[in-house]
Structure formats: structure tokens, C-alpha cells
Amino acid sequence: MKSTSQSVPTATSDTLEAGARLSFGRRIGLWLENEAVLGYVLMVPALLLIVVFIAYPFSLGVWMSLTDKLVGTPGKFVGLANFAKLLRSEIFYQAAWNTVVFTIAATVIKGVFGMWLAILLNRKFRLARFTRATVLLPFIVPTVLSGLAWLWMFDATFSVFNWTLKWMWQMEISVFGMALKENWGYFRGPLWLGSPALAMFSIILVNAWRGLPFFAITLLAGLQTVPPELYDAGDIDGTNEFQKFWHITLPLIKPIAVVVTVFSFVVTFSDFQVVYILTRGGPHNSTHLLATLAYQLGMTSGNLGEGAAAALFMFPILGLVILWQLFYLRREGSD
Amino acid sequence: MAHEAAQQRGETAPGRMRRRDFLAHTGKAGAAWAAVAGTNWLTGQAPAFAQERTLHVLEWSSFVAPADVERDRQAAEFGKQAGVKVTIEHINANDLPARATAAIEGSTGPDILQLLSNYPLLYSEGLDDHNDLITELGGDEIYQFIREAVRDEKGVHRGVPNFFGGGANVYRKDIFEEVGIPGPPDTWDEYLEAGKKLKHFGMPVGQSLGHTFGDAPGFAYTLLWCFGGKEVDEDGRVALNSKETANAVDFLKEFWSAACDEGGLAWDDTSNNRAFLAETIACTLNGASIYFVARNDPRKVAPGFADRLGHFLIPKGPNGRYHGVGPFTNCITRYSSNKEAARDYIRFVHQDDNFEKFLLVNKGYINGPLPKWQEHPMWEEDPAVTIYRELPKYGRNLGYAGPYNRHSSEAFAKYIIVDLFAKAVRGDSTQSVIASAEKELKNIYEG
Amino acid sequence: MQAYVGETLLKRLIVFYIPLFLFVAAMLFPFYWMFITSIKPDFELYNVRRSPFIVSQATLEHWFYLFKETMFARWAWNTFWIATASTAISLFAGVLAGYSLSRLRFPGSATFGISIFITYLVPPTLLFIPLASVIANLRLLDSPWALILTYPTILVPFSAWLLMGYFKTIPRELEECARIDGATRLQAMTKIVLPLSMPGILSAGIFSFTLSWNEFLYALVFISSPQQKTIPVGVVSELMKGDVFFWGSLMAGALLGSIPVAFVYSFFVENYVSGMTGAVKG
Structure with missing residues (x-):
């Protein structure tokens, strides 16, 4: 100043x-x-x-x-005790690992399918405008509210997916084979939120479902900046669709792709709502993320110091992303 | 039919009190409370502020819907008498702790927080001293296990337990008969045998082991105790790693795969209610709310469904029978600017006539804080729920056998004991689940 | 846009219509499910033996419940007003910062640009615990202002970034002409640049409005009394309760809570795309 x-x-x-x-x-x-x-x-x-x-x-x-602040107390300085305590806790390692798996899987799914959808939406077709508006719906509605619909669709007893699987079985067009047939009496279908791997899959699915339209629409905006003449040149050379995409489209939309990916990475990495609604971290912490763990420690068990420490553990990874992006931006800027 | 029969039995059986006798019996204490409570708002300076005073009470949303209605009615009645505008907010019990944290940290929000189980200890720094009120409303007569759940290390009661709820197993009599189970199981081994038959039949035992406040800990802790395991010893040292705990874990592994609906790992407190009413499970640990809905809400069940239900206690293990009984405690917040009205409100809901109405509308779902409420003729009216009055005999609080303190609430809030079992039934080795739970407990209890 | 001349119908079906249909179906199925759940009477809803796809006795009781037994209308109003106010604040701050960073040369502008950028990498879940005590100290707990003032922190970085890109697409010469004609810098900005940037501003506004409408964590932690809640928090805390939850009303509330933003988008989606395109080009 x-x-x-x-x-x-x-x-x-x-x-x-x-x-x-x-x-x-x-x-x-x-x-x-x-x-x-x-x-x-x-x-x-x-x-x-x-x-x-x-x-x-x-x-x-x-x-x-850095303090031992409990709810209702000012707390006193304890140095790195909270961080040390977290590093002694298996729940913390699990949450950290879950966060990494969740973020990478969801971001990759959103990136790949979002790109695909953007390419589809970039074509001229009837109802194009209407279609763009409808596919954007998952992104614009409040996540907790659509999360509730998913919670009901994943319900252990009333899941529509499991009902359909059961119905398919009854129609004898089973895809499960005999093993399940023997146990049919109490077959409830997959435990979407009840078995660790499937629960992780489910929260990734819901997060990707929600974030995909944002990828698609933003990448669509990027695609529309690509001059069609470039593709015409490609046609003459006899390149196929994939080569065109790889050599012409991708380099041109790279800047926006990077921005949207970083944005999505940050939002996914710090996601709270999907897990809060669907599993609250269960079964046995297999879907706890750093954000929900911080909430559980700070808000529901009153250890504000420990909760703040858990949240801060997000920062190193976010910091790396920040550094990388700054580096990237600077390089782009100097071009 | 069953209802009438029960009433007749109740009237003819010797030594059993009728409602009127009961009231006469306890009337003196009630009148005394009323008098004490009355002076506070009928005399003194209170009227000067009468118009502006408001009282905000945060409560759970009861699984027995009419209980909330009765609460609201009593609050309105109290409000009219005391010249206070009372707002009762009912929310999902899973959200109570987070709201309490936000309110206490910000020193703003509800005047009375209803906290479950031993949560008042977790928030003791933000809650008022209730020792006088406890003495006034029953003192040592209040069941020890619920009083200890609200008394912190300094000996200060951080709230007044209003009632407690606990689970018994609700089961389908007709299905038990159909699959050839002679009667309600008395031991865990008998329960396992019964469960095998039920699961084979296609309507297994349903039990939550998810991250939720009531059924999952209510099951996990009691199972541990029945087998002789415990979180901490009498001195508060972590004592989870024992042969007894291993036995409990091993038992549940077998029980889970042979008798239970595996979906339970994802269940919250409402899931077993829905599953039972949808007839996909034949037995589940629950308060009397399933029976209540079956009996009183014809839109949700087939006709005659309630007559097919029975209840039995948590089975006996090698170490005996235990029930987890969590008190629902009214806690006046330290920041409240309306503590006097808040105390009056608590006195009001504890008055004999008011509490009786509340007890009656719950029809067995809750128990009173004083042993005398177990004598109430209400328990005899419907034999299906009579068993719930046995719960105090087996009552233990979370954190048993240690001295109750905030650490036991923290272990509860982190679902350590629930996850101990949840991990085991997913196939982890007994030793490893106990070791990791022990590590977390040491983190909590010993810093 | 690409022209697809000479594509056979079969090829078009396989590479275009079928994938697009699957995408649309996957995106929309949960909404269909919300709707069908919201009009089922309880005895159909909680019966596993019936087909969940069929409603035999459709009812509006769950929808009525929302308005009679909860403060849904009030929550909708709160959400709308909080979203509008925080969008206005973030647009104001975002437009000014975006203009400043993209058009004006001053020492430290690069540092400011980077610091604004970094803030969008500090998510609410990292901040909510200490922020709660900041809000408490400002005596803003349980007031809509707690949200109106904190939401812009999530929105400003993105808006500023988007607008920076957009402002760059507007030729400097236009501004310089205006200044030669005697306009001040501020006038050049408000009279020349901003009107031309309306698509970008609208995009940023739509984006901000959506994020504020959807925000959950801050609203969950900072707001407590029922009459102050927003739709997401209200629906979750007041309908996920009781012995079996109010699934019908939950789904009705979810749909109703989604409609206003969906409505806004159906009008502005093209604008949003073109606004983003503008930003991306720059």
C-alpha cells in the first residue's frame, strides 16, 4: 500500500x-x-x-x-498435540485415504464423461437447447436434496435398484447365477451403503453425477471457441475422430479444462454434503472424508481443536494444487 | 381384545394399583413441586417482563409422534401460566450434538437443550449447574444410571434427566411360530438358533450397526457387556482388550452372517422401523415405537398386525443381561438469559400430572426418571409393552464400568464400540478390530 | 459447431443418440424418483412387495404437509433472499476486482490476482470451525447476514476469475475512445465495459446464485432457529425425523427446492455457455 x-x-x-x-x-x-x-x-x-x-x-x-479447545472452553496452547493425536488414530488415516480415493475417482469420472457429454452437446440437433438445460439439472439443484433422493434409492430395504434386480431375478433373466438363487430368501441385493467398497462407490457415483454437468457445460463453452475450419483441415488430411480430438480439440481447450478440473478437484476434495447425507461416514468409517471427520470431531464430539487440526490436514494437498496451478498459469501467461 | 383383557387383569390382580390410587400415592410430592414451581412465576418481579420473555427448547423428534404433540401442548400450557412464549423445536436426534456445539460456542440459541445419553458431560462447560433442581425433583431417588450420565467430574449435574428410553426386541409371534421357534429366546445362544431359522425363512433379525445414535450403540454396548467386555475398568483405564470382548465379537460374527439382515450396516435408527413394518425382518432391537405405530397408525400397517407382535428382553450372555438406557436430559444452557423460566419449565414437565400425561401418550416407549413410575398401572394395560418397565433392572450407561466422564461421550460420538462390531462382521479378524478400537479408546481416554 | 455430413443414421444412432439418451436418462432419473415418491401414499411407499414404479392412488398429502406442518414457504423466502443478496455482493466485489485486475496496471496487481485465486482453493469445510466463532463474535449467529456475508467468500474468486477473462475480450480501444471524449475511468468502466460484459456478468451471477441456493454447511452450522433456515437445511433437519422419516415430503421438498434454480437456468443456459465462452476466449 x-x-x-x-x-x-x-x-x-x-x-x-x-x-x-x-x-x-x-x-x-x-x-x-x-x-x-x-x-x-x-x-x-x-x-x-x-x-x-x-x-x-x-x-x-x-x-x-494448536489448542486443546473443547466446546465451551477457551482452550490452552498444546503445540502440535492435536496433530500428533490424529496421526495416532487409524480413523484419521482411513479418512485421509478415503478422501484421496474419492477425489481422484470422482474427478476422473467427471472429466472423462463430462468431456464425452460436452462433445455430444456440441453437435447440432433438435432440442439441443432443451437438452443442455436438462442435463444441467443435477448441478443446479441443492446437493443435499438430490442426495436425499439417492439415499432413498440406495435404501437397504426400499432401494429401487435392488427391487429391479429382484424383479429381473424373478423374471428368470437373472444375471447373478446360482449362488444368489440359493440365498434368495433373504437376498436384499447389493448393500449400496452397507459394504465398504460399495458405499465408497456410491458416494463417488453421487458426487460424479452431481458434478458432471458442470464439466460438460464448461467444456462445451471451450469447444465452441474451437474454429470449425481446423476440423475441415483435419478432414482433408484423413484423420479419424479420435485423432482430431487429441490433436486439435484438446490442446485448444486445455486452459479451460485445467481450470475446471482444478475447481472440481478442490470442491470434491472438500466435499461434505454427499457423505453427510448418505452415510455419515459409516459403515465403520469406510466413507469418512477429512471434511466429515472434521465435522464429527469438531461439531458432534466437541473437540474443536482436534476438528480444526483435521480440517487443516486438507491444506497441504490443496496447497500443492495451488502451487501447481500458479506455476501453470504463469507459464501460460508468458507464452 | 388383548387390550380389554389386560385391563381386566389389571383390575382384578391383587396388589396392583389403579390409576387413581397411584395418583393419590404420589400426589403429595407433586403438589409440593407445583407449589415450588408456582411461586416462581406467580410472585416476584417476573410479571414485569412477562410479555417479552421467551423460552426456546431444542428437543429430539420422538419416534412416537403424539409424544411431540403432547410436549407442545404442555409447553403452551406452561407458557400461558408463566407468561412466557415457549417454542419447542423438534429435530432429528442425530443433529442435536452439532446444534449444541454451535449454540454453546456462539453463546446463542436454545435456553434448554435436550441431550441424549451422556452428552451433557461432553458439553458440561456450556451448561448450567442443575444440582438444586436435581435435589428438588427427586435427588437420590432418580435412577443412578441416568443421574450419573449427567453428573460431571466435579459432581455437578449438567441437566435433569426427563425420561429414558431403551430397547427390547420386538418380534413377530406368528413368524416365530411358523418357523418353529418355541418362544422368545432367553440367552444369546438361543437367539442365534432362532435367528438362523428366521434368516432361512427369509425374514431375518434386523439390526443397525451404522453411524446413528440409538439402536446401533444400544445393541453394540449391551452385547459387549453381556459377554463381560467393557470399554474401561472402574478406574477409567481402557480395558477393552480382553477375552470377554473377543468372545462378544466372535459371537456377533456368527450371529450376523447366520441370523441378520446384512443391510444393517447402513441402517440408521429409522431403518429397522421401516423394514419391520414392511415385513422384511421378523425381529429387531427397538423401543416400543414399532409396536406403537402398528397399534395406533392403521395407515402404515395391515389390519391385525399389532396383535402379531411381542417383545422380549435382550438375551442373557455369560455375564448376564444388560440394557443400554439412555436418558433424555433437559439441560439449561449457561448463556441462557432466561434461566428462571427454564427451571420453571423443567419443574412443570416433571410435575406428576404432566409427566403422567406424557408417560401415557408414549404407551411404553419411555420410562420415568423415578422408580415410582414403574408402578404405574399404564404398564399393565397392554401386555405387549409391559416388558419395557423391566429395563431399569438391567440398565447401564455408556462408558460402563468406568467413572462417567466426557471421554465416554466422546467414544460414543465417534462410534468406537459400534465400529468395533461393524468391522468384525465385515470380516476383519477379531484381534485386529479389538486392537484398533483399543487404540482409539486410548487416544480418547488417555489423550 | 461441427457439421456431420455423410454420417449414416446407424452411426449417428450409435455414436450420438444412444449415448446422449443414456446421459439424459441418468441425469434425470433421480428427479423422476423424487416426483414419484412425493405422490405415493405411505402404505405404497413403505411396501416392498409392490412395484415402486407404479403409483396406484396418487396423493398430494406430502406436498400439503410441507406447507401446513413445516415452514417451507418461509425457508424458500429465506433461501431466495440470502441467495439474491449474496449474489449482489459477490457481483459487486467480483466486477470491481475483475476489472481492476484485468484492465488496470498497478504495483502488486499480480499478487492480488494470485491471492484472490488462492482463496478459492480454501474450501468451506476447512474454515467452518473457526469461522463459526468469527460469526459468533460479530453477533451474527442465527441471522441471515451470517450467510449473506460469508457466501461471497466462496463466490467472489470464481466470479472475479470469470469476469477477468470476459473483460479482456473487450477491446481497449473502445475505452480509450471514450476517455478521449472526456469520460473518466469510472465512467468508461460503467458506461462502456460493463454493458458490453453483461453476458459474462450474468453468467457469474447465475453461478453465484446457484451456489448460494445450494450451500449447506455454513447454513447448517450458523443458523439454528426454524424460521431462519434455508431450504436445504430446513428439509434435512425438519423432515428427516420421526420413526420412519417423512420420505414423501422430503422428496416433495427436494423437488420444490430445485424448481426455482432450474427455472432460472432453463432461460439462461445458452447465455451461461456464451458467457463462459467469452471468458474462456480471453
């Missing part, structure tokens, strides 16, 4: 000499004519929000994680 105070008098003094006495408003107006001053002034609202509601709470969170 020092540079502002230095630049202000020099920039405005010339104009001040020209017009004798200026009203306060006029002076402010002239002041704002200075590029640097205006630049800083326009940054103020955003910076204010960021300092008060992000930077300050973040440092407060770091402080909290």
Missing part, C-alpha cells in the same frame, strides 16, 4: 494546479483517474471480504488447532 501514498501527490498535483479550488467530490474523482489508485480502490470490497471471512478465520483455525 506504500506505493499508493507515494504515487498520489505526484499524479494529482498537475491537475490541481490547473483547476484552482476543487470540491471534495471532484478531488476524489480526479484521484480515481489515477490508474493505480483506482486499481486499489476497486480491489477493496473483495479484499475486505477475503480478509475478514477467509484470512482471519484461517489463521484462527491454525491457532485453534
Whole structure:
């Protein structure tokens, strides 16, 4: 901010000499004519929000994680005890590992299928506009509300999927084979949220279902910037669809693809809602993510210090993403 | 039919009290409470603030819907008498702890938090001292296991247990008969045999082992105790790793695959209610709410369904029979600006006549905080629920056998004991699940 | 757009119509399920022996329950007003910051740009515990302002980024012409650049509105009284209760909570795409 105070008098003094006495408003107006001053002034609202509601709470969170703060107490400094305690807990390792698996799987699924959907939507067809609006639905409705629909569809007793499987079995078009037939009496179908692997699959599925349209629509925006002439040139050379995609489309939409992937990575990595609604971390913590673990530690078992520490464990990985993206942006910028 | 028969039995059986006798018997205490409570709002400076005073009470949403209705009615009645605007908010019990944390941290929110089981200890720093109120409303007469659940290390009661609920096994008499089970099982081994038949028939035992507040811990902790296992010893040292615990885990492994609906790993507290009413399971550990709905909500079940239901206690294990009985405790928050009205409200709901109405509307789903409520003729009216009044005999609190403190609530909030069993039934070795649960418990109890 | 001349119908079916149909079906099935669940009477809903796809006695009781027994209308209003206000704040801050960072040269602008960018990588789940005590200290707990002021922290970085890209697509010459004609910098911004950037601003606005409408964690932690809740929190905390949950009403609430944003999008989806396209080009 020092540079502002230095630049202000020099920039405005010339104009001040020209017009004798200026009203306060006029002076402010002239002041704002200075590029640097205006630049800083326009940054103020955003910076204010960021300092008060992000930077300050973040440092407060770091402080909290170094105290033994329990709900209702101020807490006293305990150094890295909370982090040490977490590192002794298998639940924490499980949550950290789950978060990694969840994020990578969901982001890859969203990226691949989102790209595919974007390519489909980029064609000319009747109802194109309507279709674009409908596929966007999962992204725009509140996640907890669509999560409830999934919870009901995955219900151990009333799952529509399992009902359908059972019906298919009864129709003797079974795909399961004899092993299940013997146990049919109490066959309930797959335990979508009850067995560790399937529960992980289910939360990934729901997260991907929700995030896919955002990928698709944003990549669609990227695809529309690709000039069609480029493909015509490709046609003459006799390249196939995949080669065209790989050599022409992908390099051109890379910048937007990177941004949307990073954005999605961050949102997925810190996801809370899907697990909160579907499993609350169960069965036996096999779907706990760092975010839900932080919530459980901080909010439902009252260990605010430990909860803050668990949340902060997200930061190293997010920090790497930040560094990578900064590096990437800088490189792109210098091109 | 069964209902009438029960009433007749109740009237003719010697030594059993009728409702009127009961009230006469306990009336004195009730009148005394009413008088104490009355002075607080009829005298003093209170009227000056009468118009502005509000009281916000956060409660769970009962599985017996009319209980919430009765609560709201009593609150309105109290509000009218005391000149206080009372708001009762009913939410999912799984969300109570998070709301309590937010309220206490922010020093704003409900004046009275209803907390389950030993949660008042977890929040003791944010809750008022209730020692006088406890003395006034029964003192040592209050069941020990629920009083200890709210008394912290300093000897301060952080709330007043209003009632407690516990589970018994609700079962389908007709299905038991059909598959040839002679009667309700008395031991876990008998239960295993019965369960095998039920599962073979296609309507297994349904049991939650998910991350939820009531049924899952209610089952997991009691099973542990029945086999002689315990979280901590009398001195509060972690004592989970024992032969007894291993026996309990081994037993459940067999029980789960041979007798249970595997879906239970994903169940919350409502899932077994739905599954039982949808007739996909024949037996489940639950409060009397399934029976209540079957008896009173004809839209949800087939006609005559309630007559096919019975209840039995948690079976005996090598170490005897235990029931997890979690108190529902009204806790006045420290930040509340309306503590006097809050205390009056608690006195009001504990008044004999009011509590009796509440007890009656629950029809066996809840038990009173004082042993005298077990004598109430209500328990005789419907033989199907009579068994629930036996629960206090076997009552233990979470964190048994240690001194009750916030660590036991933390272990409860982290589902350590539930997950011990949940992991085992998914195939992990007994030794490894016990070792990892022990590690987590040590983290909690010993820092 | 690509032209697909000479594609046979069969090929088109396989590479286009069938995959697209499957995508649309997968995206929409949960909504169909919400709807069908919301109109089933309880005895059909909780009966495993009936086909769940068929409703024999459709009922609106679950929908009525929402309005009679819960404060759903109130939650909808809260959500709408919180989303609108926080969108306005984030657009204001985002437009100014985006303009400043993309158009004005001043020392440290790169650092500011990066710091705004970094903040969008600090998710709510990392912040909610300490933020709760900040909100408590500001005496904002249980007030809509707790959300109106905190949502922009999630929204501003993305809006600013999107608008930076968009502003860059507008030729500098236009602004310079205006300034030669005597317009101040602020006037050039508000009269020349902003009107031309409306598609980008609209995109950022739609995006912000959606995120605020959907936000759950802050609303769950900062808001407690029933009359202050937003739709997601209200539906979850007031209908996921009782002995079997109110599944019919839950689904009705989920649908109703989705309709307003879906409505907004059906009008603006093309605009959203073109706004993003503009941002991407720049």
C-alpha cells in the first residue's frame, strides 16, 4: 500500500494546479483517474471480504488447532498435540485415504464423461437447447436434496435398484447365477451403503453425477471457441475422430479444462454434503472424508481443536494444487 | 381384545394399583413441586417482563409422534401460566450434538437443550449447574444410571434427566411360530438358533450397526457387556482388550452372517422401523415405537398386525443381561438469559400430572426418571409393552464400568464400540478390530 | 459447431443418440424418483412387495404437509433472499476486482490476482470451525447476514476469475475512445465495459446464485432457529425425523427446492455457455 501514498501527490498535483479550488467530490474523482489508485480502490470490497471471512478465520483455525479447545472452553496452547493425536488414530488415516480415493475417482469420472457429454452437446440437433438445460439439472439443484433422493434409492430395504434386480431375478433373466438363487430368501441385493467398497462407490457415483454437468457445460463453452475450419483441415488430411480430438480439440481447450478440473478437484476434495447425507461416514468409517471427520470431531464430539487440526490436514494437498496451478498459469501467461 | 383383557387383569390382580390410587400415592410430592414451581412465576418481579420473555427448547423428534404433540401442548400450557412464549423445536436426534456445539460456542440459541445419553458431560462447560433442581425433583431417588450420565467430574449435574428410553426386541409371534421357534429366546445362544431359522425363512433379525445414535450403540454396548467386555475398568483405564470382548465379537460374527439382515450396516435408527413394518425382518432391537405405530397408525400397517407382535428382553450372555438406557436430559444452557423460566419449565414437565400425561401418550416407549413410575398401572394395560418397565433392572450407561466422564461421550460420538462390531462382521479378524478400537479408546481416554 | 455430413443414421444412432439418451436418462432419473415418491401414499411407499414404479392412488398429502406442518414457504423466502443478496455482493466485489485486475496496471496487481485465486482453493469445510466463532463474535449467529456475508467468500474468486477473462475480450480501444471524449475511468468502466460484459456478468451471477441456493454447511452450522433456515437445511433437519422419516415430503421438498434454480437456468443456459465462452476466449 506504500506505493499508493507515494504515487498520489505526484499524479494529482498537475491537475490541481490547473483547476484552482476543487470540491471534495471532484478531488476524489480526479484521484480515481489515477490508474493505480483506482486499481486499489476497486480491489477493496473483495479484499475486505477475503480478509475478514477467509484470512482471519484461517489463521484462527491454525491457532485453534494448536489448542486443546473443547466446546465451551477457551482452550490452552498444546503445540502440535492435536496433530500428533490424529496421526495416532487409524480413523484419521482411513479418512485421509478415503478422501484421496474419492477425489481422484470422482474427478476422473467427471472429466472423462463430462468431456464425452460436452462433445455430444456440441453437435447440432433438435432440442439441443432443451437438452443442455436438462442435463444441467443435477448441478443446479441443492446437493443435499438430490442426495436425499439417492439415499432413498440406495435404501437397504426400499432401494429401487435392488427391487429391479429382484424383479429381473424373478423374471428368470437373472444375471447373478446360482449362488444368489440359493440365498434368495433373504437376498436384499447389493448393500449400496452397507459394504465398504460399495458405499465408497456410491458416494463417488453421487458426487460424479452431481458434478458432471458442470464439466460438460464448461467444456462445451471451450469447444465452441474451437474454429470449425481446423476440423475441415483435419478432414482433408484423413484423420479419424479420435485423432482430431487429441490433436486439435484438446490442446485448444486445455486452459479451460485445467481450470475446471482444478475447481472440481478442490470442491470434491472438500466435499461434505454427499457423505453427510448418505452415510455419515459409516459403515465403520469406510466413507469418512477429512471434511466429515472434521465435522464429527469438531461439531458432534466437541473437540474443536482436534476438528480444526483435521480440517487443516486438507491444506497441504490443496496447497500443492495451488502451487501447481500458479506455476501453470504463469507459464501460460508468458507464452 | 388383548387390550380389554389386560385391563381386566389389571383390575382384578391383587396388589396392583389403579390409576387413581397411584395418583393419590404420589400426589403429595407433586403438589409440593407445583407449589415450588408456582411461586416462581406467580410472585416476584417476573410479571414485569412477562410479555417479552421467551423460552426456546431444542428437543429430539420422538419416534412416537403424539409424544411431540403432547410436549407442545404442555409447553403452551406452561407458557400461558408463566407468561412466557415457549417454542419447542423438534429435530432429528442425530443433529442435536452439532446444534449444541454451535449454540454453546456462539453463546446463542436454545435456553434448554435436550441431550441424549451422556452428552451433557461432553458439553458440561456450556451448561448450567442443575444440582438444586436435581435435589428438588427427586435427588437420590432418580435412577443412578441416568443421574450419573449427567453428573460431571466435579459432581455437578449438567441437566435433569426427563425420561429414558431403551430397547427390547420386538418380534413377530406368528413368524416365530411358523418357523418353529418355541418362544422368545432367553440367552444369546438361543437367539442365534432362532435367528438362523428366521434368516432361512427369509425374514431375518434386523439390526443397525451404522453411524446413528440409538439402536446401533444400544445393541453394540449391551452385547459387549453381556459377554463381560467393557470399554474401561472402574478406574477409567481402557480395558477393552480382553477375552470377554473377543468372545462378544466372535459371537456377533456368527450371529450376523447366520441370523441378520446384512443391510444393517447402513441402517440408521429409522431403518429397522421401516423394514419391520414392511415385513422384511421378523425381529429387531427397538423401543416400543414399532409396536406403537402398528397399534395406533392403521395407515402404515395391515389390519391385525399389532396383535402379531411381542417383545422380549435382550438375551442373557455369560455375564448376564444388560440394557443400554439412555436418558433424555433437559439441560439449561449457561448463556441462557432466561434461566428462571427454564427451571420453571423443567419443574412443570416433571410435575406428576404432566409427566403422567406424557408417560401415557408414549404407551411404553419411555420410562420415568423415578422408580415410582414403574408402578404405574399404564404398564399393565397392554401386555405387549409391559416388558419395557423391566429395563431399569438391567440398565447401564455408556462408558460402563468406568467413572462417567466426557471421554465416554466422546467414544460414543465417534462410534468406537459400534465400529468395533461393524468391522468384525465385515470380516476383519477379531484381534485386529479389538486392537484398533483399543487404540482409539486410548487416544480418547488417555489423550 | 461441427457439421456431420455423410454420417449414416446407424452411426449417428450409435455414436450420438444412444449415448446422449443414456446421459439424459441418468441425469434425470433421480428427479423422476423424487416426483414419484412425493405422490405415493405411505402404505405404497413403505411396501416392498409392490412395484415402486407404479403409483396406484396418487396423493398430494406430502406436498400439503410441507406447507401446513413445516415452514417451507418461509425457508424458500429465506433461501431466495440470502441467495439474491449474496449474489449482489459477490457481483459487486467480483466486477470491481475483475476489472481492476484485468484492465488496470498497478504495483502488486499480480499478487492480488494470485491471492484472490488462492482463496478459492480454501474450501468451506476447512474454515467452518473457526469461522463459526468469527460469526459468533460479530453477533451474527442465527441471522441471515451470517450467510449473506460469508457466501461471497466462496463466490467472489470464481466470479472475479470469470469476469477477468470476459473483460479482456473487450477491446481497449473502445475505452480509450471514450476517455478521449472526456469520460473518466469510472465512467468508461460503467458506461462502456460493463454493458458490453453483461453476458459474462450474468453468467457469474447465475453461478453465484446457484451456489448460494445450494450451500449447506455454513447454513447448517450458523443458523439454528426454524424460521431462519434455508431450504436445504430446513428439509434435512425438519423432515428427516420421526420413526420412519417423512420420505414423501422430503422428496416433495427436494423437488420444490430445485424448481426455482432450474427455472432460472432453463432461460439462461445458452447465455451461461456464451458467457463462459467469452471468458474462456480471453
